[in-house]
Amino acid sequence: MPPTTVPKPAPRERLLAAAETLFYDEGIHIGVDRLCAVAEVSKRSMYQHFGGKDDVIVEMLRARAGRLAAAWSSSEGRTPRARILAVFDSVREMSASPDFHGCPFVNVATELKDREHPANVAALGYKLELNRFFEDQARSGGAADPQALGVQLTMMFDGACAYSVVRGGTTDAALGAVETLLDAQGVTD
């Protein structure tokens, strides 16, 4: 029988996985030495797979954005209101973990400042996608002003994350606010 050990993923995948946890847990200011050590990849290999540290950040964000967007879409079949609430419920769940440090995209944008930076462009893309998801669901649910509601829900999303970052608690209160905003626009089940 073949060896039971799972083959180690390729260096590129190991780097992206390490970047996801390290950059999120400790910020994007950690050194590439640390990153490579955790990924068990030589620094030389890293610079052959990526153009530089910034490149790793961008690719990591892109991969993460894709996975998260897929998670929202997975709620197909349910009502628009339920699909919106499910997003906030997942945030509530994540915020219960001591390893929760807010929205990774907002974090990178905050740490980078420069709005022209490719990583910030990726973060913006993610937020636009989230906004569009909310807006689409709001429209499907018969909202009076889907566009405004989409923006408001996006704000509430990041506000809930920031709340947990500073306070350390969970984001339960966000669900009540979201229900109020949905009710006000006639988005019922």
Place this chain on the structure above:
Amino acid sequence: MPPTTVPKPAPRERLLAAAETLFYDEGIHIGVDRLCAVAEVSKRSMYQHFGGKDDVIVEMLRARAGRLAAAWSSSEGRTPRARILAVFDSVREMSASPDFHGCPFVNVATELKDREHPANVAALGYKLELNRFFEDQARSGGAADPQALGVQLTMMFDGACAYSVVRGGTTDAALGAVETLLDAQGVTD
């Protein structure tokens, strides 16, 4: 006649002023050399006035929190609803500036991660104060659940800031959401 030149503030004040703009505009990872150069204070003097870079950050946040809290209180005499909306209106105004980079307290908390850090404790104190202001106004305005409304408004506050950080636009949409949340709890003028 006396010289028209205003006397230069003391080194301590110059350092705090420089820290306020530099740490906010470029993040708290800039070097102390840069900070001292802008403040026109020798590095040696900085370490005689403050225990270290972290100390400067904490003192800067404390000063800033005091001034902002005073700004909310300045709206005495107006209705609770108007006082709450005034806070979000000032955020809307600030977000119009290209120099706006979100809430300085949330930014520091995001960049520092460590929740035990004194600067993060200061940030938490500020957010608790803001939360209490909202809650007090909600109660005065006859809200059905002032505590929940206070938290929701605090979330909306940070959400509006994060929105502007990533998108670059103003936070107009937050006002609509706030009005909806206030209406739902019966906080009218």
Place this chain on the structure above:
DNA sequence: CGAGTGGTACACCGATCTGTGTACTCTGCT
């Protein structure tokens, strides 16, 4: 066998980081 390829180990570069040590100047007070 040999060549090419992907990866590693490790030293190294210049820049920058926080923080300190030292010797100097300025200023106000008595």
Place this chain on the structure above:
DNA sequence: AGCAGAGTACACAGATCGGTGTACCACTCG
């Protein structure tokens, strides 16, 4: 005049940063 304190200029330490150069190793394909 003389002294003390506050501030400055500047070199320096030890660490870490992103990034590179070099020599070597293991594997596959022909």
